Ligand SMILES: Nc1nc2c(ncn2[C@@H]2O[C@H](COP(=O)(O)OP(=O)(O)O)[C@@H](O)[C@H]2O)c(=O)[nH]1
């Protein structure tokens with residue numbers, strides 16, 4: 196591939212509802228631009244962008260593919276994102292390195308749930324965008340209706356068609372360019388006269404376009420208002436300014452699978468989308484302060500890793516954006532996030548899975564480096580002497596968790612490393628060991644997300660994992676005071692065992708807590724007169740701590756207990772630490788049983804955003820989940836509700852909310868504290884925990 200300098204680079208993210216045709220459009224752009232000789236199809240699993248096994252099997256995108264194509268001296272880096280909300284992490288990281296977006300619309304469906312979500316994401320990143328109305332070849336396609344639905348969504352932008360469909364549905368044969376005033380049949384560059392029956396529509400749309408162009412530049416606007424005709428170059432310039440400012444969004448029309456309207460789109464990208472240098476400077480952390488980084492070759496060397504993939508055969512592949520400076524193959528670079536030096540072998544430009552080696556990447560370009568040692572997603576690299584760090588993408592909180600279990604002994608050994616590799620590839624996945632339940636937990640954005648992660652674990656890393664709903668990490672504590680005494684005595688043959696412990700326990704509060712002491716446990720000896728020697732105290736404490744971690748009611752860790760040892764007895768020959776440990780354990784269990792023991796459950800803060808029309812259903816559903824609503828708000832057609840809700844009630848909320856709102860609802864979940872389980876539910880939890888213990 197030719198070397199492309201910053202002004203010729205366009206970084207474009209494709210976003211939209213799943214199935215709107217993003218992957219097919221990338222395929223068509225590759226074919227039209229001559230990068231491929233054959234048009235692949237999603238149905239056949241033969242597209243460049245959906246190259247992973249899982250994507251080919253499911254016929255949908257799961258991760259973002261980076262696909263470079265060249266058109267008229269420009270290099271267009273396409274980022275083909277998945278539409279399904281479980282994979283929002285892939286969309287977020289792609290948005291971070293894109294300079295512009297194509298929002299795909301299905302001409303039959305118009306704006307869909309996924310369109311609304313990605314439109315907001317593009318707003319967050321201030322991305323200039325094109326709207327592409329696709330599938331115009333389909334029965335029931337309706338250009339005007341689809342366009343109107345987008346205009347409703349894009350209230351702060353004027354949608355300006357730059358091409359009109361030439362024919363519709365089975366008769367969709369090409370597009371008519373409003374600037375060129377030429378009709379373009381099919382995919383290619385050939386043009387014809389505008390058919391007579393389109394002349395009026397073209398003239399009217401052309402006026403709109405000229406107006407939008409004039410509004411992009413004050414000087415043009417003045418001349419335009421005075422009735423002067425603008426030249427084609429002036430219109431182009433003014434329109435680009437308006438697109439960059441975000442006041443308007445060009446609309447293009449296409450059939451990705453019939454390869455119609457593709458050349459006009461490629462041309463539009465090179466003309467109206469910004470080069471990386473035309474985007475606002477990016478703020479980076481530099482030492483104690485900040486620095487504004489402009490994307491140019493002459494700036495300090497700075498690179499941002501926006502994605503990593505790990506493959507047992509190919510190894511690690513780091514996807515990067517050159518934020519500033521030039522990156523050379525066979526060089527060294529410093530990882531500012533990890534504070535390590537990395538060796539760069541051969542740099543690559545990506546076309547799906549194909550790696551095309553290049554000598555260098557200029558400022559603003561996207562590419563990959565294979566086999567970096569320490570670099571992971573979100574890291575900043577560059578000149579060792581000039582530390583610049585770019586903020587990692589903000590990924591949403593994880594919403595759905597499963598407990599994972601190795602299928603065989605061999606899987607057991609591989610489980611930890613496999614989970615680590617998976618999470619390294621995907622920042623919206625996480626794993627940890629839950630001490631309270633002794634389970635390994637895998638968390639992500641939804642059931643499909645987790646399912647695919649597990650499939651990858653098996654296919655890529657040969658680790659078979661089964662799942663179950665995670666046990667709720669309950670805790671135990673006491674609500675009152677209690678005292679007890681226990682004598683442990685054993686005198687069968689040889690040496691005997693003897694230990695007697697008296698204790699008093701109370702809830703641990705500010706009043707009886709040691710300043711700066713452990714917040715969950717305080718152990719104190721109040722023994723006077725040496726009824727137990729002080730060297731048995733560690734054994735006594737050990738016995739109690741054992742029960743604290745294993746639980747006294749239902750096997751969950753205990754918290755907030757104060758224990759005072761008040762008295763006891765020892766035997767000159769038979770007393771030994773183990774005897775006191777046992778006596779303390781039993782005494783503690785007895786004390787707990789009379790000190791008002793209770794179970795505590797995790798309480799989560801949930802933040803739910805849904806269309807106003809769904810609010811009633813969401814609220815009545817929350818009522819059935821023991822939720823306490825903290826606040827409500829609404830605006831712009833959306834309602835937001837904040838509530839506290841027990842974790843036990845929202846373990847499947849991702850799928851539940853999806854079905855209540857047809858996928859329009861989003862939520863976040865955050866741990867707040869543990870709170871007492873209502874007494875009418877407590878016995879149930881205890882019984883279940885006991886049954887599980889017996890079955891284990
Ligand atoms: N008729 C028609 N089908 C299309 C068009 N574009 C995509 N499709 C089909 O729509 C489905 C989803 O396309 P895909 O590219 O995977 O959509 P994505 O989820 O947005 O990437 C596939 O079956 C495509 O063949 C189009 O322009 N016309």
Ligand SMILES: [Mg+2]
Pocket residue numbers: 217218219245255256275276277278
């Ligand atoms: Mg796709």
